Amino acid sequence: MSEATYHPLARSEELEEGKGRPFELEGHRIALVRHEGTVYAIDDLCPHADASLAFGPVENGCIACPWHYAEFRLSTGEALSGPTPRGIRTYAVREAEGEVSICLDLPASGDNAETSPEV
Ligand code: FES
Numbered sequence: 001m002s003e004a005t006y007h008p009l010a011r012s013e014e015l016e017e018g019k020g021r022p023f024e025l026e027g028h029r030i031a032l033v034r035h036e037g038t039v040y041a042i043d044d045l046c047p048h049a050d051a052s053l054a055f056g057p058v059e060n061g062c063i064a065c066p067w068h069y070a071e072f073r074l075s076t077g078e079a080l081s082g083p084t085p086r087g088i089r090t091y092a093v094r095e096a097e098g099e100v101s102i103c104l105d106l107p108a109s110g111d112n113a114e115t116s117p118e119v
Pocket residue numbers: 046047048049050051065066067068069070082083
């Protein structure tokens with residue numbers, strides 16, 4: 001029903017397991033993170049003091065800010081611990097035919113890592 005637009009952002013092989021990479025899309029700083037095979041897209045901007053989250057350590061479904069270790073759940077953006085209670089935005093991700101695309105208008109929940117049969 002919704003006409004969500006997915007923007008190609010990376011090739012699958014660019015995203016190593018357990019690591020993030022920073023990207024920019026339409027003025028948004030986005031981090032793509034592959035964790036246990038799934039690619040997550042989150043804001044690459046820590047709400048505490050604007051650090052890039054893309055190179056933070058990834059563990060147990062979470063990424064930690066490399067500056068003061070605020071921890072965010074990759075699937076929801078929820079802040080779990082650290083110096084800020086504010087979470088981050090997540091974006092719906094599609095990985096198909098070696099390409100990773102994200103939708104700026106949809107959060108990850110419910111649509112994350114969906115592989116669309118019609119693509
Ligand atoms: S800038 Fe991320 S926890 Fe301080």
